[in-house]
Amino acid sequence: xxxxxxxxxxxxxxxxxATQLGQIAMLVCVGAVRARRPKGELLRQLYQVGNRSLLFVxxxxxxxxxxxxxxxxxxLSRVTGDLSQVGGEFIKYLVHEFGPSLTAMMLATRVxxxxxxxxxxxxxxxxxxxxxxxxxEPVEYLLVPRFLATLAMTLLLAVFGVxxxxxxxxxxxxQTFHVPYSVFLDLSKVKLPDVLTGCIKALSYGAAIPIVSxxxxxxxxxxxxxxxxxxxxxxxxxxxxxxxxxxxxxALALLSWQSM
Amino acid sequence: xIALDGIRKLHLDPVQPPVFDGISLRIAxxxxxxxxxxxxxxxxxxxxxxxxxxxxxxxxxxxxGRDLGLASPDELRSIQSRIGYLFQNNALFDSMTVQENVAFxxxxxxxxxxxxxxxxxxxxxxxxxxRGVGLATHAAKMPSQLSGGQRKRVALARAxxxxxxxxxxxxxTAGLDPVTTAKIYDLLGTEQKLTKSTTLIxxxxxxxxxxxxxxxxxxxxxxxxxxxxxxxxxxSASPVVRQFVRGExxxxx
Amino acid sequence: MTRALLTLGMVxxxxxxxxxxxxxxxxxxxxxxxxxxxxxxxxxxxxxxMGVVSVPIVSLTALFTGGTMVIQSGIFVQRFQAxxxxxxxxxxxxxxxxxxxLIGLMFxxxxxxxxxxxxxxxxxxxxxxxxxxxxIEPIPYLIVPRVLAMMLAMFCLLVLGDAVAIxxxxxxxxxxxxxxxxxxxxxxxxxxxxxxxxxxLLKGTFFALMIALTSCHxxxxxxxxxVGVGQSVNDAVVAAALLIMVSDDxxxxxxx
Ligand SMILES: Nc1ncnc2c1ncn2[C@@H]1O[C@H](COP(=O)(O)OP(=O)(O)OP(=O)(O)O)[C@@H](O)[C@H]1O
Ligand SMILES: [Mg+2]
Numbered sequence: 001x002x003x004x005x006x007x008x009x010x011x012x013x014x015x016x017x018a019t020q021l022g023q024i025a026m027l028v029c030v031g032a033v034r035a036r037r038p039k040g041e042l043l044r045q046l047y048q049v050g051n052r053s054l055l056f057v058x059x060x061x062x063x064x065x066x067x068x069x070x071x072x073x074x075x076l077s078r079v080t081g082d083l084s085q086v087g088g089e090f091i092k093y094l095v096h097e098f099g100p101s102l103t104a105m106m107l108a109t110r111v112x113x114x115x116x117x118x119x120x121x122x123x124x125x126x127x128x129x130x131x132x133x134x135x136x137e138p139v140e141y142l143l144v145p146r147f148l149a150t151l152a153m154t155l156l157l158a159v160f161g162v163x164x165x166x167x168x169x170x171x172x173x174x175q176t177f178h179v180p181y182s183v184f185l186d187l188s189k190v191k192l193p194d195v196l197t198g199c200i201k202a203l204s205y206g207a208a209i210p211i212v213s214x215x216x217x218x219x220x221x222x223x224x225x226x227x228x229x230x231x232x233x234x235x236x237x238x239x240x241x242x243x244x245x246x247x248x249x250x251a252l253a254l255l256s257w258q259s260m
Numbered sequence: 261x262i263a264l265d266g267i268r269k270l271h272l273d274p275v276q277p278p279v280f281d282g283i284s285l286r287i288a289x290x291x292x293x294x295x296x297x298x299x300x301x302x303x304x305x306x307x308x309x310x311x312x313x314x315x316x317x318x319x320x321x322x323x324x325g326r327d328l329g330l331a332s333p334d335e336l337r338s339i340q341s342r343i344g345y346l347f348q349n350n351a352l353f354d355s356m357t358v359q360e361n362v363a364f365x366x367x368x369x370x371x372x373x374x375x376x377x378x379x380x381x382x383x384x385x386x387x388x389x390x391r392g393v394g395l396a397t398h399a400a401k402m403p404s405q406l407s408g409g410q411r412k413r414v415a416l417a418r419a420x421x422x423x424x425x426x427x428x429x430x431x432x433t434a435g436l437d438p439v440t441t442a443k444i445y446d447l448l449g450t451e452q453k454l455t456k457s458t459t460l461i462x463x464x465x466x467x468x469x470x471x472x473x474x475x476x477x478x479x480x481x482x483x484x485x486x487x488x489x490x491x492x493x494x495x496s497a498s499p500v501v502r503q504f505v506r507g508e509x510x511x512x513x
Numbered sequence: 514m515t516r517a518l519l520t521l522g523m524v525x526x527x528x529x530x531x532x533x534x535x536x537x538x539x540x541x542x543x544x545x546x547x548x549x550x551x552x553x554x555x556x557x558x559x560x561x562x563m564g565v566v567s568v569p570i571v572s573l574t575a576l577f578t579g580g581t582m583v584i585q586s587g588i589f590v591q592r593f594q595a596x597x598x599x600x601x602x603x604x605x606x607x608x609x610x611x612x613x614x615l616i617g618l619m620f621x622x623x624x625x626x627x628x629x630x631x632x633x634x635x636x637x638x639x640x641x642x643x644x645x646x647x648x649i650e651p652i653p654y655l656i657v658p659r660v661l662a663m664m665l666a667m668f669c670l671l672v673l674g675d676a677v678a679i680x681x682x683x684x685x686x687x688x689x690x691x692x693x694x695x696x697x698x699x700x701x702x703x704x705x706x707x708x709x710x711x712x713x714l715l716k717g718t719f720f721a722l723m724i725a726l727t728s729c730h731x732x733x734x735x736x737x738x739x740v741g742v743g744q745s746v747n748d749a750v751v752a753a754a755l756l757i758m759v760s761d762d763x764x765x766x767x768x769x
Binding site: 056059060063064066067068070071075089093097105106108109110113114116117118120121124125223224225226227228229230231232235236239240243244246247250251254255 | 610618633637743751
Binding site: 122125126221 | 272308311313333337338340341343344345347348349351352353354364365368369372374
C-alpha cells in the first residue's frame with residue numbers, strides 16, 4: 001500500500017518534470033528561431049563556452065587518443081602484428097563515436113555545471129523573478145544564448161578534440177610502436193556516413209546539454225546548498241543524456257547502415 | 261487595481277499548515293497600503309502571488325482587471341512589466357552595472373512596445389532616477405561594489421524608473437539608518453504624488469509605515485487579521501494586532 | 514608582454530595552489546587513516562549516502578555503455594563476419610577502459626559534485642569553524658570518512674556496473690546484431706582474463722581517490738555565498754574529469 005503510494009507520487013513527479021523539460025525545450029527552440037535577443041550576449045556566451053573549455057577538451061581528448069592507440073596497437077601486435085590498419089580505423093572510430101561523445105561528456109561537466117550554477121544562483125537571489133517583473137521570459141532571455149552557443153561550440157570543440165586525439169595518437173604510435181606518420185594518418189576509411197553520424201551526435205549533445213542543465217538550474221530552490229544540488233543534478237543529468245543519446249544514435253546509425 | 265479572492269497557498273513543507281488560508285482583499289486605484297505581520301507570516305509570498313510570480317492553489321488574483329490565473333503567458337508578461345517591484349533581497353543583476361540595472365526595465369518596455377523612448381531619453385531617465393536615490397556618481401559600478409544600503413537604493417531606482425501604475429515594495433528600509441529611512445519614505449511619497457500609482461509596502465518598521473500609508477493590512481496565521489485605517493490599529497479589537505503594534509512582550513503572539 | 518607573463522604566472526601559481534592543496538589533503542588523510550583516527554559512524558553514513566544512492570544512475574550508465582560498446586564492436590564484427598569476437602571486444606573495452614572512465618565520470622558528477630557542494634555550504638555557513646570551536650578536527654571527522662567511503666563505494670559500484678554492462682552487451686548484441694547469448698558468453702569467458710577485471714577495478718578505485726581529493730579540496734576552499742558554491746562544484750568536477758583522463762593514460766602505460 002505504502003510503496004504503491006510512493007510509486008504513484010514518484011510517477012506523478014516524473015511526469016511534471018518531463019512536462020516542464022518539454023516546455024523549456026519548446027521555449028528554447030522557439031526563442032532560438034525568433035531571434036529577438038541582444039547581439040552581444042550570444043558572442044559573450046560563445047566566448048564563455050568555447051574559450052573556457054578549449055584547453056580542457058584538447059587535453060582530455062589528447063590523452064584519450066594516446067590510450068586508445070596504445071591499447072589497440074598492443075592488442076594487435078599480440079594477435080597479428082600488422083599495425084598498418086590501426087590509424088585508419090582509429091580515425092574512423094574517433095569521427096563517428098569517440099570524438100563527439102567524449103567532447104560532450106567533458107562539456108556536460110564543464111558547461112552544464114556552469115549553466116546550472118549561474119542560473120541557479122540567479123534563481124535563489126530572485127534575479128529570475130526580477131527578470132519576469134521586467135516583462136522578460138527568463139527561459140528565453142537566459143537559455144537561448146547559452147543554447148545557441150553550446151550548440152555551435154560542441155560541434156567546433158568536437159572537431160578540435162578529434163584533431164588533438166589524432167595528433168596524440170599518431171605521436172604515440174610513432175614513438176612506442178614505430179608506425180610512420182604517413183601510414184597512421186590514413187583518412188581513406190572515413191566515409192560520409194561516419195562524418196554525418198559524428199555531426200548529428202555533436203549537434204544533439206550540444207542541444208541536450210544546455211536544455212537539461214538549464215532545466216536543473218531553473219528548478220533550484222533553497223539557498224547556497226540549493227545551488228550546489230542543482231549543479232550536481234545538472235552534471236549527472238546532462239552526462240546521462242549524452243550516454244543515452246550516444247546509444248540511440250549509434251543504434252540508429254547501425255540499423256540504417258545495415259538496411260542500406 | 262488589486263482584487264484577491266479566497267487565496268489559499270500550501271506551505272512548501274507539507275507538514276506545516278498552509279501559509280494562506282482564505283485571504284480576500286481589494287486595493288483601489290491610487291491607494292497606498294501598508295502590509296505588516298510577524299516574521300515568516302508570508303508577506304513576501306503574498307506580494308509574489310499578487311504579481312503572478314507564485315500561483316496559489318485556490319482563489320483568484322485580479323490585477324488591473326485581469327485574472328492572472330486565466331491570462332496567457334504573453335498577457336501575464338505585459339501585466340508584470342507594468343508593476344514596479346522592489347525585492348526584499350534587491351535582486352540586482354550581478355552581471356550588469358548599476359546604470360544597466362536601472363535601464364533594464366525601460367529597455368524591456370521599449371522592446372515590448374510599451375514605451376517610445378530613444379537611447380538618449382533612457383539614459384536621462386536613468387540618471388534622474390539615480391539622482392533621486394542619491395547615487396548619481398555610482399552609475400558605472402557593479403552591484404557587488406556597493407554597500408547593502410546602496411544596493412537597496414539602486415533596486416528602488418530600478419523599481420520606479422519606468423513609472424509603473426502599481427508599485428510594490430518589500431522592506432524598502434530594512435537595514436537602513438533612520439535618516440536614510442526618512443529619505444526613502446520621502447522619495448516614495450514624491451514618486452507616489454508624481455505618478456498617482458497604487459502602492460503596496462511591506463515593512464517591519466511599523467511606525468514609519470503607519471505614518472506613510474493611510475490603510476494597513478496585517479497577516480497572521482494565514483489570514484488577514486487587520487484591514488483598516490492605520491490610525492485605528494492601536495484600538496483594534498484583535499489582541500494580536502494590538503500587541504504587534506505596541507511591540508509588547510505579553511500577549512497571544 | 515608583461516601582461517601575458519603576469520597572466521601566465523598567475524595561472525601557474527593557482528595551478529600549484531590547487532595541486533599542492535590536494536596533495537596536502539591526501540597526505541593528511543593518509544596519515545590520519547594510518548593512525549586510525551577517523552569517525553567510523555560518519556564512514557557508514559557516507560557509504561550509504563554515496564554508494565546506495567548512486568546505484569540507479571551507475572546501473573543505467575553501465576547498461577547503455579554496454580549497449581554502445583556492442584554497437585561499436587558490432588561494426589567491425591559485421592565487416593569481418595567475426596561474430597565470435599563480440600564478447601571479447603565488448604568485454605575488453607568495458608572492463609578495462611570505458612567502464613571505469615564513464616562510471617568514474619558519472620560518480621564524479623553524482624557523488625563528487627555533491628560532496629563539494631555539501632562541504633562548500635558547510636564552509637559558507639561557517640559550520641566547519643563551528644566544528645573547530647567544538648574541538649572536533651575537520652580532517653578526521655569530515656575528510657577521511659568521505660575519502661574512504663568514496664573509494665569503497667566506487668569499488669562496489671564498479672563490480673555492479675561491470676556486471677550490468679556485460680549483461681546489457683549480451684542483451685543488445687542479441688537484439689541489434691542477432692548474436693546469441695551463448696556465443697557472446699563463450700567468447701567473453703575465453704578471452705577475458707581475471708587480470709583485465711582487476712586492472713579495471715584498481716583503476717576505478719584510484720579514480721575515486723582523485724574524485725574524493727578534488728571534491729574535498731574545492732569544497733573546503735569555497736568563498737563567497739551561493740555563487741561561490743556553484744563555482745566550486747563546477748571546478749571540482751572539471752578537475753576530477755581532467756585527473757581521470759590523465760591518470761587513465763598513466764595506468765594504461767604502466768599496467769599493460
Ligand atoms: N513558493 C512558495 N510556496 C509555498 N510556501 C512558500 C513559498 N515561498 C516561501 N514559502 C514559505 O512561506 C513562508 C513565508 O515566507 P515569506 O518569505 O513570505 O515570509 P515573510 O513574511 O516575508 O518573512 P520576513 O519578514 O522574514 O521577510 C515561509 O515559511 C516559506 O517557507
Ligand atoms: Mg519577506
